[in-house]
Amino acid sequence: MAVGRVLRNRTAGLFLAAVVVSGFGSSAMRLAAGIWVKSLTGSDALAALALFAVWLPVLFGPLLGAVADRLPRKPLLVGTNVVLAASTAVLALVRVEGRVWLLFAVFVLYGCLSVLMDSAESAVVAGAVPAALLGDFNGLRMMANEGMKLVAPLTGAGLYARYGGGAVALLDAVSFALAAGLCALLRVRRTAPRAPMGPGGWTAGLRQLWGSPVLRPLVLAASATMLCAGLNGATLYAVVDDTLGHSPAYAGVLSVAQGIGSVTVGLLAGTLMRRLPGRVFPAAGIALFGVAVGLRAVPSDAVALTACALIGAGLPCVLIAALTAVQRETPDAVLGRTAATADTLIMSPNAVALGIGAGLVARVDVGVLLPVVGAGAVLTASALLAGRPGRGVPGGPEVAADA
Numbered sequence: 001m002a003v004g005r006v007l008r009n010r011t012a013g014l015f016l017a018a019v020v021v022s023g024f025g026s027s028a029m030r031l032a033a034g035i036w037v038k039s040l041t042g043s044d045a046l047a048a049l050a051l052f053a054v055w056l057p058v059l060f061g062p063l064l065g066a067v068a069d070r071l072p073r074k075p076l077l078v079g080t081n082v083v084l085a086a087s088t089a090v091l092a093l094v095r096v097e098g099r100v101w102l103l104f105a106v107f108v109l110y111g112c113l114s115v116l117m118d119s120a121e122s123a124v125v126a127g128a129v130p131a132a133l134l135g136d137f138n139g140l141r142m143m144a145n146e147g148m149k150l151v152a153p154l155t156g157a158g159l160y161a162r163y164g165g166g167a168v169a170l171l172d173a174v175s176f177a178l179a180a181g182l183c184a185l186l187r188v189r190r191t192a193p194r195a196p197m198g199p200g201g202w203t204a205g206l207r208q209l210w211g212s213p214v215l216r217p218l219v220l221a222a223s224a225t226m227l228c229a230g231l232n233g234a235t236l237y238a239v240v241d242d243t244l245g246h247s248p249a250y251a252g253v254l255s256v257a258q259g260i261g262s263v264t265v266g267l268l269a270g271t272l273m274r275r276l277p278g279r280v281f282p283a284a285g286i287a288l289f290g291v292a293v294g295l296r297a298v299p300s301d302a303v304a305l306t307a308c309a310l311i312g313a314g315l316p317c318v319l320i321a322a323l324t325a326v327q328r329e330t331p332d333a334v335l336g337r338t339a340a341t342a343d344t345l346i347m348s349p350n351a352v353a354l355g356i357g358a359g360l361v362a363r364v365d366v367g368v369l370l371p372v373v374g375a376g377a378v379l380t381a382s383a384l385l386a387g388r389p390g391r392g393v394p395g396g397p398e399v400a401a402d403a
Helices: 002-008 008-043 044-070 073-093 097-128 131-163 165-184 201-211 215-234 238-244 248-275 280-295 303-328 332-361 364-387 397-402
Strands: none
Touching: 002 008, 002 131, 008 044, 008 073, 008 097, 008 131, 008 165, 044 097, 044 131, 044 238, 073 097, 073 165, 097 131, 097 332, 131 165, 131 248, 201 215, 201 303, 201 332, 215 248, 215 280, 215 303, 215 332, 215 364, 238 248, 238 364, 248 280, 248 303, 280 303, 280 364, 303 332, 332 364
């Protein structure tokens, strides 16, 4: 019933539609980016750098979130989608190696505008969706994102193989144009004009996170979990090759299993957050993720597929809980900065851990590394449960009566 109420909310429904539309093109583009650069240059390093260029702006989340707090949010959402549509359409011009610089320029712009848009979206959703349904909405948003990852990469790979990178870029441009149209239909609550930001104003999000007994432990737990997720992700091809004895293409099968787990938990997240006390929902998800990471060391296809599905189900729990808490606990005036800062603190460890993990995989057997990483995640879950409960996780039993 709660999911039905979310879908009947006009703003929530339009947002979810925009997530599905733009997420399809984005997922297809992220897959094609590295392949495109590799085919133009022949360089593995530049191909890896293409994905890094997309993620680099996450490190500047607090600054970009400050922009989201200064500008009217509906025009910002429409405008960023329009600019993304235009910039990705330009990529259709990239057909020779001499224009690879244009690819990287657009990838960095793509990352910056995505961070800016995510900050504005969090603020608009917090003002439009009833507080008791934010967990359901964020779960459905996660489900939509992960669902697109199950089908979009195949579409992107097929388009690239048949028509080249320009076709994938045009698909992405169309998806952002449609998302801009959906955002233009939103009815956004008007807010009072904001005073000019004073010196150091961009740090307001960090102060909000650190000063909150609800937000601080959730964001720290999510950050530690994403560190473990990065180390786990770095072992993917070692597990596929050395542990399971398959070709690298088998990684796609494991990714589908993980996506199915994420889609499932996204659908159930709101209900679970209401029925489980306090921090149990995010802690249980982290613990499930940790156990599943350890199971990946077992040389069995059935165990590997089950473990990936459990990772997909467990990993999003703390992310959904943290985002919901930020939306419910943060004043509107600093919500953009707080959401962007939380995203930076949570996602940056994943990128760092991928680099560290690449070095560890070359020196440490995955049969040893994976159980250690899994144990680290389980310890993170224990620390989250053992911490001072504060007011609990927003969306928990205290709001069940409203749902």
